[in-house]
Amino acid sequence: MKLVYSPASPFVRKVEVVLRETGQIDDVDLLPVKTTPVSTPVELQSANPLGKIPALIRGDGPAIYDSRVICQFLNDRAGGGLYPDASRWEVMTLEATADGILDAAVLMVYESRVRPPHMVYEDWVEAQWEKAARGVKAVNDRWMSHLTGPLNIGQIAIGCALGYLDFRHAGRNWRKGNDALDDWFAVFNARDSMKATQPSD
Structure with a gap:
């Protein structure tokens, strides 16, 4: 899996914390992008047509977004118990x-x-x-x-x-x-x- 991300984004940080807390950080490669509301790089557009980060590119299905969707996916994938x-x-x-x-x-x-x-x-x-x-x-x-x-x-x-x-x-x-x-x-x-x-x- 690949996570389209920026190190300044708090929404990305939420996903990264979930990855670390559920033991999945080594399952994901980080793909850094620079984006603003008036500039969306092509690699982000292909993962999320809305041009927002984070987006998670999966090997077995379409990319998913936004952070809430990604966090629930990662929690379910690891049985993390973050949604009691x-x-x-x-x-x-x-x-x-x-x-x-x-x-x-x-x-x-x-x-x-x-x-x-x-x-x-x-x-x-x-x-x-x-x-x-x-x-x-x-x-x-x-x-x-x-x-x-x-x-x-x-x-x-x-x-x-x-x-x-x-x-x-x-x-x-x-x-x-x-x-x-x-x-x-x-x-x-x-x-x-x-x-x-x-x-x-």
């Missing part, structure tokens, strides 16, 4: 919350990186941050009990989301007012799979 029956919907909602935080945080980056300076819409950037901040606050206030216990996809997704906020938006200080989540992340971020997948440009 007793809390499946809660865990998947946590993953969706993390992905929503990331969607907003990535759009903030693109607004200043892709648009010409005179076209950057600061109110829109702030509105995206408010979405991300509300998601973080909701996890801190309502979802901490689901971040305990055996490893699950919700924990991985939230860990990768918080790591991305540190990577791209450290000055926003997501930790303020979210002490429980800050404490949890300090422990989770020390996992070998998280240390091995630190984002980079």
Whole structure:
């Protein structure tokens, strides 16, 4: 299998953490690409016509995407137990919350990186941050009990989301007012799979 990826992508990082936690990292070759919302390399287009990463190229079927689909495929392939029956919907909602935080945080980056300076819409950037901040606050206030216990996809997704906020938006200080989540992340971020997948440009 081949994973079309970028080392800066938090969605790719989620897949890489799953690969490491389920013992499948050696089963996948990494295929690096550089992509933006206005530029999609051919090798990515062939794997995902939407031009988004990650995409997983399989030897026995068509490429699959996006990160949520890939993570479920890898979990099923390894019997990873990351989607426990007793809390499946809660865990998947946590993953969706993390992905929503990331969607907003990535759009903030693109607004200043892709648009010409005179076209950057600061109110829109702030509105995206408010979405991300509300998601973080909701996890801190309502979802901490689901971040305990055996490893699950919700924990991985939230860990990768918080790591991305540190990577791209450290000055926003997501930790303020979210002490429980800050404490949890300090422990989770020390996992070998998280240390091995630190984002980079």
